[in-house]
Amino acid sequence: MGRVDGKVALITGGASGIGLATARLFLDEGAKVVLTDRDKRDADAALDSFKQRAKFHLLDVTREDHWIAVTEALAAEFGRINVLVNSAGVALLKDIEATTLDDWRALMAVNLDGTFLGCKHAVRVMKERGGGSIINMSSVVGLIGNGNLAAYSASKGGVGLLTKSVALHCARKGYNIRCNSVHPSFVETPMLRAMIAAGRDPAKMEANCTSAAPLGRLAQPIEVARTILFLASDESAFTTGAELVVDGGLTAA
Numbered sequence: 001m002g003r004v005d006g007k008v009a010l011i012t013g014g015a016s017g018i019g020l021a022t023a024r025l026f027l028d029e030g031a032k033v034v035l036t037d038r039d040k041r042d043a044d045a046a047l048d049s050f051k052q053r054a055k056f057h058l059l060d061v062t063r064e065d066h067w068i069a070v071t072e073a074l075a076a077e078f079g080r081i082n083v084l085v086n087s088a089g090v091a092l093l094k095d096i097e098a099t100t101l102d103d104w105r106a107l108m109a110v111n112l113d114g115t116f117l118g119c120k121h122a123v124r125v126m127k128e129r130g131g132g133s134i135i136n137m138s139s140v141v142g143l144i145g146n147g148n149l150a151a152y153s154a155s156k157g158g159v160g161l162l163t164k165s166v167a168l169h170c171a172r173k174g175y176n177i178r179c180n181s182v183h184p185s186f187v188e189t190p191m192l193r194a195m196i197a198a199g200r201d202p203a204k205m206e207a208n209c210t211s212a213a214p215l216g217r218l219a220q221p222i223e224v225a226r227t228i229l230f231l232a233s234d235e236s237a238f239t240t241g242a243e244l245v246v247d248g249g250l251t252a253a
Contacts, residue, residue, distance in 0.1 A: 003233040005030030008078045010070070012036045012061055012118065013088030014054075015043040017189035018137065021221035022085055022228050027053050029229060031083070034074060036061075061088045061114030067121045080129040083232045084122040086115045086136045086159075091195050096150040104151045111155035112162070119166045123177060131176025135231045136163045138181040140247045156183075160243055167241030178240035180231045185247035186212060187219040213248025 009026050013019035014035030023033050027050060036059035037043045043056050057070045074081050090110045092103055115136050126132035141149055142156030163181040170177035186192055186209040199205040210218055224246050230236050231244065245251055 003029045003229060003235065004083065006032070007082035007232065008032045008034070008074060008080055009083035009085065009232065010034050010036065010074060010081055010122075011085040011087055012059060012114070013137075014085075015046050017087075017191055018184070018187060018221045018224045018228075019085065019087035020046055021225040022087065023054055024050070025222065025225045025229055026083075026232070029233075031232075032078060034070075036070060036088075061086075061117065062109040064117055064121075067117045071121045071125045075125050075129070080132075081122060081125050082132045084118055084132070084134045085228055085232070086118045086134070088114055089137060089191070091149070091152050091191055093148055093195050093198055094150060095148050099150045107151040108155055108158075111152070112158045115159050116162060119162065119179065123166065123170060123175065126177050127170075127173070127175040132178075133232050133236070134163075134166065134177065134179040135228050136160075136179070136181045138163070138183045138243070140183050140185045140245065140250055142181075143183055143243070143245070144251055163243075164241045171240060178231075178236070180236070180239060180242045180244060182224060182227055182231070183243055183245045183247065183251075184219055184224045185250045186210070187221055187224060189221060192218070213250045214253055215248035217248065219246060219248060 009031045011019050011023050014023045015037045026033050033054040035056050038060040059066045059070050092107050136159050138159040139156040141153040142160045145153045160181050163179050167179040196202050196205050227246050
């Protein structure tokens with residue numbers, strides 16, 4: 001217990017899936033947690049389950065004015081932001097031929113622009129207040145690609161290299177800010193369930209997702225959250241610019 005005791009953690013996409021599991025774990029480990037979402041109704045159930053131990057801010061990750069407002073609010077209230085988890089994301093089950101330009105731009109706005117804005121404004125606040133840790137959610141398809149996830153693969157590949165750029169910049173500037181990416185395979189989340197349901201053959205797609213990892217099952221959100229916790233904690237003080245893979249052996253096969 002207490003691995004992030006007293007740290008102020010901002011978690012986007014904190015109302016469900018990996019973000020929700022991370023928020024719960026951080027609270028149990030002593031962090032002051034702030035969840036964000038673009039609609040408070042999506043976060044109400046999470047906040048109730050936390051018995052109001054966490055706080056909430058409206059945040060559309062595609063809007064820079066929202067990022068400025070939220071990071072300034074946290075700096076004013078707590079005096080710092082120690083951890084940012086860029087967990088908000090969307091998926092699109094389409095190959096390159098089926099993906100429209102509007103599809104592409106909408107997905108990039110959330111997955112890549114949102115991560116860029118989060119990093120930019122977290123660095124702005126953290127560098128003046130002793131540093132911190134930024135954890136960006138990528139994916140195994142940001143490492144190896146997927147023919148049916150053209151825009152998603154590209155966005156997550158971009159997140160991985162953006163992470164390395166931020167890590168190098170902050171290290172060379174002496175900001176004491178670390179930045180790492182986490183690369184899960186298929187995780188049992190509402191986003192995955194929605195993607196499976198949208199497929200031509202949901203039963204077959206679910207079977208394929210389950211069997212993709214050599215361990216033969218889907219990952220659970222808490223399993224990814226534990227990796228995020230390590231990167232948020234001082235245990236990972238010498239880890240920056242790294243790609244931590246949580247994929248049940250998928251990329252090793």
